[in-house]
Amino acid sequence: MNDNLTDERIEELAKKYGTPLYIYDRDVIRENSRLLKDSVYPGASVYYAMKCNPLVGICRAFREEGLGIETASKGEIVAALKAGYTGDDIIFTSPGKTEEEIGFAVENDLKVINVDSLYEAGIVNSIAAKLNRKARIAIRINPMQCFSNAKIKMTGIPSQFGAEEEELDEAFFDRLKSLSNIETIGFQIYMGTQMLKVEDIIGNTEYAMRLALRLSKEYGIKLKYLNCGGGFGVKYFKNEEPLDMQALKSKMQDLHERMGAELTDTEVIFESGRFLMARAGVMVTRVLYRKDSKGQRFLICDGGSNFHSSAAFLGRFVRNNFPQRAISHCAKSEDIETMVCGPLCTSLDVMGQKVMMDAGVDAGDLIVIECSGAYGFTYSPSLFLSHSSPAEIMIGADKVTVLRRRGDEEDLLKLQEY
Ligand SMILES: Cc1ncc(COP(=O)(O)O)c(C=O)c1O
Incomplete structure (x- = not known):
């Protein structure tokens, strides 16, 4: 744990604010934000996945650190707005968005709505049409395979999240293109959480990049946005080794050498909750x-x-x-x-x-x-x-x-x- 939270300090705070009590350390939020931004794919942006801790004050701290924000409900979008974020820094991902939530996201002109199916893209399109807007969407993909050791795998397995990679064919993209009130700007691939091995994160990221590039070339999508997920883990238990951030940075640089030329017009983003806040x-x-x-x-x-x-x-x-x-x-x-x-x-x-x-x-x-x-x-x-x-x-x-x-x-x- 960090030096700010000595036993004496904790006792003093517990006396003043009572127990049970959660204490968060602003300095650690700053250090983690800087460390992660510095360690991911060069030029990429980092978004705070506020599901891990949705307090407005915590979201505001991440805004001050220059991170975007990933939301998963109308309540989270409202909290992000209260924290001072504007639509262009907010992304919205959830397997079960209601029409009210989609309408709210469209009205607030969010940066992107990550959709899980063609059906959902159709709903976003008709809501945007009613509001006389054009909404930006990305397709969340459930990839064919998952080769990571994420402690909790979310895609690459049978899953409620994302459109199945196998179903992303010509008919899928033709239908998407026919929806005139949405613009498909790219893809999101979030494999799972609590990854502690650099190879897994790099493997997933490269898989996401190659898949997104293949789909966008094959089906004529201008790849402006690629959300590679994250899953950056932390050491909780004695038998675990923390994620090696030096190695992550160096392997991300190697990845950039392999992939950078093809992604010059693409905003690459990562999202993280656990690593930033735990x-x-x-x-x-x-x-x-x-x-x-x-x-x-x-x-x-x-x-x-x-x-x-x-x-x-x-x-x-x-x-x-x-x-x-x-x-x-x-x-x-x-x-x-x-x-x-x-x-x-x-x-x-x-x-x-x-x-x-x-x-x-x-x-x-x-x-x-x-x-x-x-x-x-x-x-x-x-x-x-x-x-x-x-x-x-x-x-x-x-x-x-x-x-x-x-x-x-x-x-x-x-x-x-x-
Ligand atoms: C789509 C998505 N993004 C980001 C996260 C945050 O993951 P983590 O806290 O491991 O960084 C999750 C976690 O479930 C998620 O489902």
């Missing part, structure tokens, strides 16, 4: 109770998988624990295997499974779950058991900004009729 945030939860059960130590905390399901379920899925530590004032003792649990009435609510933790850790101490800036609160079943939602704050060089205030019981009742 290490920029921690979740802090306070131990409420300690118990020993049949020889096993349990710490029960005030926030768990209801506010950070990734730490519980992704960890379970790959049988591993997010990096975590205790901040404790108890007398030092030996480390023992400990189950770090949340307050939910389900045995799935475990964020640390048999983690080695000081046996002295007790009620009142803090547990810090690192690598939690991406797919944390936003990805969690927060209504389960009606606990008030955590505050989310960002620390900067000399100030702390509240990005989302702590929720209360009234918030939970807000939309209910009774």
Whole structure:
């Protein structure tokens, strides 16, 4: 974790803002943005995939760093606009866009709407016609193969995402060209998330480039835009090696030597959530109770998988624990295997499974779950058991900004009729 989030600082913030608490670090957002921009294909742009953390304050930070933004719903487009983005820096990708969402995207003249089928292209076309506009679209492709080791593969397999590569034929493109209120500017190919091997990212990118070039030549599409996805991973678990950014940069430069001449008129873009945000945030939860059960130590905390399901379920899925530590004032003792649990009435609510933790850790101490800036609160079943939602704050060089205030019981009742 970074130097800004020392134990003392975290304790101070937890006291002031309460727990559970998410803390994001503006400096890490800056460092990650610069590092990724510097390491991808030369001349390419990087877009922040806000699905990983949709707070307006976080989106604004990425705008300040010069990144575009990738959205997946009307709600995300609205948040991106609130963060100061304008349509020309917003792209829209989702397998299930409603007509209302498409209309909103067209009205705001988004840079591009990535569509998943010819059918959807037809819907965008008729909505754009009704609004007397011309919308830019790109075809999201589900490629024939997936040769990456993405931890979660999204395309290149049977998938709900994208148009099937095998179906992209003359008839497909003839029909596209007949739709006069859309302009097809290129393609999007997003293979999967959490890739830690440079060869996989390069392999996917090259595959995307070659496929897009072949299709655009064969079917007469002017390739102005090519979204190569990303899937840039982070090291969560002890047995993982972080993505080698030096090697990525050098292999991207080699790729540019191979492909650059053919892509001079094409804007190449990458999108990233996890790499940009995971290490920029921690979740802090306070131990409420300690118990020993049949020889096993349990710490029960005030926030768990209801506010950070990734730490519980992704960890379970790959049988591993997010990096975590205790901040404790108890007398030092030996480390023992400990189950770090949340307050939910389900045995799935475990964020640390048999983690080695000081046996002295007790009620009142803090547990810090690192690598939690991406797919944390936003990805969690927060209504389960009606606990008030955590505050989310960002620390900067000399100030702390509240990005989302702590929720209360009234918030939970807000939309209910009774
Ligand atoms: C189309 C698309 N773009 C970007 C992302 C963000 O991926 P990551 O957080 O791995 O960078 C996802 C994640 O599911 C996605 O589906």
